[in-house]
Amino acid sequence: MPAGLPRIEVKLLIDANGILHVSAKEARSGKEAEIEVKPTYGLTDEQVESMILSSFDNAEEDFRLRQVAEARVESDNILNALEKGKRNAAWQHLSNEERHQIQQLEKELISIRVHDDYKKIRAAIDALNKATTNLAEMMMDSAVGEALRGKDMNEIESEGPKSPHPIAPAEVQER
Numbered sequence: 001m002p003a004g005l006p007r008i009e010v011k012l013l014i015d016a017n018g019i020l021h022v023s024a025k026e027a028r029s030g031k032e033a034e035i036e037v038k039p040t041y042g043l044t045d046e047q048v049e050s051m052i053l054s055s056f057d058n059a060e061e062d063f064r065l066r067q068v069a070e071a072r073v074e075s076d077n078i079l080n081a082l083e084k085g086k087r088n089a090a091w092q093h094l095s096n097e098e099r100h101q102i103q104q105l106e107k108e109l110i111s112i113r114v115h116d117d118y119k120k121i122r123a124a125i126d127a128l129n130k131a132t133t134n135l136a137e138m139m140m141d142s143a144v145g146e147a148l149r150g151k152d153m154n155e156i157e158s159e160g161p162k163s164p165h166p167i168a169p170a171e172v173q174e175r
Contacts, residue, residue: 004073014051018043064118071121075113078125082106082132090138102131 007027014020020037043051082102085091091099109124 004070004077012055014043014048018048065116067118068116068121071118071125072113075109075121075125078128078132079106079109082128085132085135085139088135088139088142090135090142093138094135098131098134102128102135105131 005028009025009027011023012020013022021034022037023032023034025032094102105124105128109121109128112120112124115121
């Protein structure tokens, strides 16, 4: 799967015998995998307790690091989409001010994404996303226009998904 799409649920269980049971399930596909890790020397009760307490102690930091990683993946996705957008004809239809603002926000996101503050990364993603909304709309309009160019309503109706209501050309009456 592309980066950012897999959603994996991991369960760790240490039983009374010190055997670690690890199971992972990918949420979208439902695929599961399991493994048992048996120590060759055995764990004492104190070691097991220490491991459990350590996992609790590190849970908050692990969650924060996960948020940072997800924000970085999302920033990669928006930066890749922006690169494609710059090659689209719609990019030239933006005002110089819009292009400059987008490029500034792009540079900002690139510089912020290397840090570990996911809130700043998220804010930079949101700002760039907001600034590129007009570009995305123009690209969509252009794509739809290209797809429909030279077709009349009857051709469009026969090609597209069926609507419960018939599509008819608009009637214009002059007064």
